[in-house]
Amino acid sequence: MANWIRLPQTQGRYSKQAHADFPDSAIYEREVGRNGFFGPATHLHHKHPPTSWCHWEGELRPRAFNLNKLKNDDADSPFDAPVLLQNRHCQYRFWICKGPMDTLARNADGDDLMFVHSGAGELYCDFGHLHIESGDYVILPRSTMWRLVPEDTMALLMIEATNEAYQLPDKGILGHHAIFDPAVLTTPEINNAFLAQQDENTWRVMIKRHNRLSVVTYPFNPLDAVGWHGDVSVVKLNWRDIRPVMSHRYHLPPSAHTTFVAPRFVICTFVPRPVESDPDALKVPFYHNNDDFDEVLFYHQGDFFSRDNIDTGMVTLHPAGITHGPHPNAFAVARSNPKTFIDEVAVMLDARDALEVSPSAVEIENAAYVDSWQGPTAERKK
CATH class of the missing domain: 2.60.120.10 (Jelly Rolls)
Structure with a gap:
């Protein structure tokens, strides 16, 4: 059993409950966690979305692939x-x-x-x-x-x-x-x-x-x-035989939707479910650094509420080492006019070891996907 170094500390303005009751003007919560969602974690509160970058260089980036073009x-x-x-x-x-x-x-x-x-x-x-x-x-x-x-x-x-x-x-x-x-x-x-x-x-x-x-x-x-x-x-x-675990007051991590496990990766299934009803609870996936795993999502059907311009039959890859979370528009809609029901089906692979992208995947990649995370602030600074 892992014996993590745990030194719980607090600084500045923060929420006592993860994914809920955010302090004023610091609504952008980011989870920095280890060992997927099973190890120690810290929740930081930001003034800006942690994914609102204005420029990106290098191979480590959010990536999207359209399997319909394969x-x-x-x-x-x-x-x-x-x-x-x-x-x-x-x-x-x-x-x-x-x-x-x-x-x-x-x-x-x-x-x-x-x-x-x-x-x-x-x-x-x-x-x-x-x-x-x-x-x-x-x-x-x-x-x-x-x-x-x-x-x-x-x-x-x-x-x-x-x-x-x-x-x-x-x-x-x-x-x-x-x-x-x-x-x-x-x-x-x-x-x-x-x-x-x-x-x-x-x-x-x-x-x-x-x-x-x-x-x-x-x-x-x-x-x-x-x-x-x-x-x-x-x-x-x-x-359709999966009955998802949910909480009306707390947005559960992806690990709550685990379907199958292997020693070095897990398979999770996101299926239709009611949205959290507590007015102070986060209603979209939280920004997070899942720094020990590469996250792959296959979009099977439905309305993918946390992503823009993602269609059935597409795959996204969010490698370890970068922050990921909801697209800017999805985050804004969830705050101003939240849905009461999520109608999506997606298959997630969380891999403990870095995944290599093959030439066949590069051929069907949407290279502009990394820019889709830019918010209004990032757009002004381009």
């Missing part, structure tokens, strides 16, 4: 889809599956988390048959053999836990059934559809190991199980 129409396998972001512990892909896979996939480098952004189809794997559709998370345990038969084109976000496994978060005092009850998790079935796809034709299995591909050929379909028992399986969770 050219991967010829990716017949998930391993053909370009890696957009990566480090030693995860790989971040976006795959367009246009037709039935004629080759099985098997990732020997780690568990895969698949999020269905659009479309629907049938998943066949070692453990049976599973119907999947937009909004589904699917965890594919390491070295699972699988293939997809889409009803139409499917768009899938895929996050590999390299050399690791996905687990559920510790829900602490909330209890085992909070956020989502494990009873809503779905596993594949050995049903008629699965048995019907078993044949004696030649099938190939594409195996990824150390980011290199090997192909094994069988004179029959190796998805030929007739039954199984145990506690390792493909697992499905739809975001």
Whole structure:
């Protein structure tokens, strides 16, 4: 257990409660925290928004990528889809599956988390048959053999836990059934559809190991199980089964929305929820320096209330070392005319190790994104 140096101090005008009851003329609160949102933290109160810069140089900057412009129409396998972001512990892909896979996939480098952004189809794997559709998370345990038969084109976000496994978060005092009850998790079935796809034709299995591909050929379909028992399986969770934790008097940190965890990163899901009703509570994400993690947000659907000019199918990257938070217009609207309900669905990756941006991601980057944080003061000084 970490034994942080903790020396609680106070200076000047400050709020006794984080994210609420701000002192007059110092409404721009910034959290400087360690170990994500689980370590010690200090809350500073500023006269100006901490993201109202007027000029930026260098590679460390807020970045946005439009996955709708990604050219991967010829990716017949998930391993053909370009890696957009990566480090030693995860790989971040976006795959367009246009037709039935004629080759099985098997990732020997780690568990895969698949999020269905659009479309629907049938998943066949070692453990049976599973119907999947937009909004589904699917965890594919390491070295699972699988293939997809889409009803139409499917768009899938895929996050590999390299050399690791996905687990559920510790829900602490909330209890085992909070956020989502494990009873809503779905596993594949050995049903008629699965048995019907078993044949004696030649099938190939594409195996990824150390980011290199090997192909094994069988004179029959190796998805030929007739039954199984145990506690390792493909697992499905739809975001609609997530019941978010919330407080009417306090804006909760992103960690309260954790869905899956791996040793060096977490996956959080932001789903529709009521807005904080206390008049003195912050109603948008707070400015923060999450200086131990890179934050990646995939925007699935809805009205992304804390961002301007962000559309469905886009991804933002806010690396460690810089302050991030709501866009200026979103912050102003939240103070003058706050919403009562947030209607958005987004998938967040918080990575403990710095993520590398691939050339494929740079090709679809909105280079002007860093300037979108400039407020009126910054505009006057340009």
